[in-house]
Amino acid sequence: MTSSAATMLEGLAVRSVRCPICLDTFDWPSGDVLYHYEERGGRQPLAMPLGIDELKRRDILRTAELRCPNPSRDTPAHFLPVSYASYAEPLVVGLVGETESGKSHLLAAMIAQIQRGGLQPYGLKVDPVDIGQHEDYLRDRVEPLILRGEKIPGTGEDVTSYADALLITSAAGTRPVAFFDVAGGNLVKTGQPSRFLAGVGALIFVVDPGTALQQRGLGDRSAPREAVRSRDPAFDVVLSRLGAGAQYLDVPAAVVLNKADRLRFQSPVDFWMRRPGNGGRIDSRRLREESRDVYALLYEHNAHAWLRPFHECRRCTLHFASATGGEPDGDRYPRGVRPWRVLDPLVALLAMTGVIPGSESAAVGVL
Amino acid sequence: MDVTKDATKKAGSELDFVDPHGRRQSWTVHYGPSSDSAGTAVRSRTVTSDGGRTVVQRWVPAELATRVPASCDPLENEVRAGVRLAGRFRDAFPTEVVRLIGYDLDRAEPFLLLSPYRGVAVAEVAGRLGLAEQRQFEVSLFRSLLLLAEADIVHAGLTSTAVRWDGKAVQISDFSYAAVVGDPRVARRESAWASPNQRAGTGVAEAADDIWAAGMVVLHAVSGRADPLPDLAGRGPALQNLLRDVFAADGAQRPSAADLLRRLDAHTYLPPAADGVQQAFAEGRQVFDRVLTEKWPPTPTVALLPAPELPRHRMARGQIALLVAAVLVVATGVAVAMALLFGGSR
Numbered sequence: 257m258t259s260s261a262a263t264m265l266e267g268l269a270v271r272s273v274r275c276p277i278c279l280d281t282f283d284w285p286s287g288d289v290l291y292h293y294e295e296r297g298g299r300q301p302l303a304m305p306l307g308i309d310e311l312k313r314r315d316i317l318r319t320a321e322l323r324c325p326n327p328s329r330d331t332p333a334h335f336l337p338v339s340y341a342s343y344a345e346p347l348v349v350g351l352v353g354e355t356e357s358g359k360s361h362l363l364a365a366m367i368a369q370i371q372r373g374g375l376q377p378y379g380l381k382v383d384p385v386d387i388g389q390h391e392d393y394l395r396d397r398v399e400p401l402i403l404r405g406e407k408i409p410g411t412g413e414d415v416t417s418y419a420d421a422l423l424i425t426s427a428a429g430t431r432p433v434a435f436f437d438v439a440g441g442n443l444v445k446t447g448q449p450s451r452f453l454a455g456v457g458a459l460i461f462v463v464d465p466g467t468a469l470q471q472r473g474l475g476d477r478s479a480p481r482e483a484v485r486s487r488d489p490a491f492d493v494v495l496s497r498l499g500a501g502a503q504y505l506d507v508p509a510a511v512v513l514n515k516a517d518r519l520r521f522q523s524p525v526d527f528w529m530r531r532p533g534n535g536g537r538i539d540s541r542r543l544r545e546e547s548r549d550v551y552a553l554l555y556e557h558n559a560h561a562w563l564r565p566f567h568e569c570r571r572c573t574l575h576f577a578s579a580t581g582g583e584p585d586g587d588r589y590p591r592g593v594r595p596w597r598v599l600d601p602l603v604a605l606l607a608m609t610g611v612i613p614g615s616e617s618a619a620v621g622v623l
Numbered sequence: 624m625d626v627t628k629d630a631t632k633k634a635g636s637e638l639d640f641v642d643p644h645g646r647r648q649s650w651t652v653h654y655g656p657s658s659d660s661a662g663t664a665v666r667s668r669t670v671t672s673d674g675g676r677t678v679v680q681r682w683v684p685a686e687l688a689t690r691v692p693a694s695c696d697p698l699e700n701e702v703r704a705g706v707r708l709a710g711r712f713r714d715a716f717p718t719e720v721v722r723l724i725g726y727d728l729d730r731a732e733p734f735l736l737l738s739p740y741r742g743v744a745v746a747e748v749a750g751r752l753g754l755a756e757q758r759q760f761e762v763s764l765f766r767s768l769l770l771l772a773e774a775d776i777v778h779a780g781l782t783s784t785a786v787r788w789d790g791k792a793v794q795i796s797d798f799s800y801a802a803v804v805g806d807p808r809v810a811r812r813e814s815a816w817a818s819p820n821q822r823a824g825t826g827v828a829e830a831a832d833d834i835w836a837a838g839m840v841v842l843h844a845v846s847g848r849a850d851p852l853p854d855l856a857g858r859g860p861a862l863q864n865l866l867r868d869v870f871a872a873d874g875a876q877r878p879s880a881a882d883l884l885r886r887l888d889a890h891t892y893l894p895p896a897a898d899g900v901q902q903a904f905a906e907g908r909q910v911f912d913r914v915l916t917e918k919w920p921p922t923p924t925v926a927l928l929p930a931p932e933l934p935r936h937r938m939a940r941g942q943i944a945l946l947v948a949a950v951l952v953v954a955t956g957v958a959v960a961m962a963l964l965f966g967g968s969r
Contacts, residue, residue: 473641477644521702522706526706530802547911548912552906552908552910585730590688591731591733592692594692623916623918
């Protein structure tokens with residue numbers, strides 16, 4: 257004889273939560289079947305004997321999952337830890353940029369660095385929210401890019417899509433952090449895109465030097481083949497929908513000049529590319545100096561449209577980064593993929609949102 | 624006779640690259656025989672364009688570049704230094720430094736092109752320089768360091784092979800280890816020419832690293848001993864005076880290139896920097912500072928700071944509430960006492 261899910265969940269505090277994947281709000285924990293994720297066996301229904309010892313029951317529940325009810329019924333099946341209600345509100349991070357800006361590569365490189373323990377020096381412990389979806393993401397996005405040097409498909413135009421979600425634990429507690437890929441156009445639609453906008457907690461604006469600086473290859477500063485654009489539609493849609501203009505937006509933002517490997521021989525990128533890591537220390541002064549140089553480089557090239565987030569968001573840092581470290585030849589990176597400074601923007605956002613606590617974090621993005 | 628093959632050879636090969644100023648170039652070239660650079664994956668050969676210009680090509684074979692990405696690091700360092708020097712000196716490019724002509728490091732077989740080498744490695748003429756030539760060599764060597772320091776470049780691999788001499792001026796070559804001032808040092812345990820900090824790979828690159836190595840090159844050039852020690856004992860007074868403190872353990876205690884030129888009564892002139900683009904960049908930095916100040920005016924900002932600061936404010940508010948309560952209690956007490964006092968006196 258085994259217990260029903262309702263019996264097994266007895267005694268657990270129920271509260272209203274927001275799912276970081278479908279962004280719906282509902283009471284948690286709730287559900288009919290408990291699951292356990294096994295590394296090779298996938299997700300299996302969990303049976304708990306009747307009359308099980310209370311300590312053992314608690315231990316089993318610690319790693320058990322329930323299917324998210326997704327009341328809007330607009331997202332494929334996904335699962336949340338039973339203990340999800342004990343975590344802080346999810347931090348929803350949107351990566352904003354045009355299809356060719358390299359958002360997908362940037363996020364895959366970030367997740368790869370996190371998998372390798374890149375956030376550990378900051379005192380952060382990282383676990384997946386939905387192990388199955390996280391492993392799918394690693395298999396479909398991270399491994400082809402990082403291990404095999406293959407280009408991965410980007411998100412389509414006008415699409416806002418969930419990418420991955422992590423539970424980040426610091427001295428301040430555990431916070432689910434979800435990443436969404438935002439190409440911009442469809443944010444006027446209802447459903448998940450509008451829920452995304454209502455709950456977005458941080459933004460990473462991704463700048464493509466090919467568009468913003470007319471720099472299409474390593475070192476190439478030949479005469480532009482087309483006029484420099486005066487706006488970035490993805491940036492504009494997101495900022496406008498968040499109500500930018502009348503007052504500063506209180507959504508922390510990081511602007512990433514991506515594909516900076518193309519600029520790696522150009523001052524000041526040649527300076528920043530080899531700066532040593534901070535050994536897990538937040539350094540608001542250094543972040544400000546790098547932000548100032550990114551701003552000045554975009555300003556020098558009249559790329560004002562891509563500086564809009566800095567002018568509109570009260571707390572905003574700017575970064576040089578490269579998801580791949582080099583240019584592809586067809587669908588492959590002939591010299592492999594070597595991500596460069598991809599975690600710095602995320603670390604700045606985690607500091608600005610309090611996920612990484614401390615007085616130095618409080619100074620990031622501030623004068 | 625194979626006419627097709629001969630025609631291809633005459634027609635040459637297409638070579639596309641970017642010059643140090645970012646302009647795309649396309650040459651039709653003929654390749655000379657290749658040679659390995661001792662101890663590195665980098666190979667060299669001469670390349671002659673259809674226009675009759677001969678340059679040096681340094682490249683890493685495709686198979687190696689793919690299998691061991693770090694084998695391309697020497698080329699990365701050379702291009703980084705070459706672009707920086709070209710940007711600083713532009714049309715007034717100094718003869719004392721080998722000049723980057725172009726590069727393409729994102730192709731399967733990455734390469735760079737350099738101006739032709741001049742003269743011979745100093746090692747080949749070491750111990751055979753007359754007094755006047757020796758002084759001229761020293762002036763030219765320290766002048767080259769002045770130029771590198773002006774561009775914030777640390778060569779980090781100066782030896783009497785990397786320094787060439789044509790009887791009039793040095794030519795600094797092989798920027799395989801070059802760094803920008805402030806880069807973390809890369810350990811060079813095997814190099815007898817490097818300073819102790821460089822050998823250990825501690826701290827960050829600084830111009831003083833090259834001062835130490837240049838002192839070693841001078842000792843080799845003067846003495847002819849291929850394995851000089853960083854020691855001035857037993858040297859003539861002129862050399863002791865010139866190289867005073869060059870081998871100080873602390874880089875900050877070493878003389879600068881300008882100091883060494885002054886010891887030789889030589890000028891320290893530098894060509895003016897081209898400043899058009901730099902002005903726009905500097906303006907951008909100023910705008911950044913201004914916008915940040917507008918967003919975060921220097922009035923109290925604590926109320927806008929995030930969660931970690933909040934407990935302190937809550938405590939402060941609690942203390943204020945206590946203070947208000949205490950004042951109210953005292954005031955009530957005083958009022959009651961006054962009422963009793965005045966009530967009693969009526």
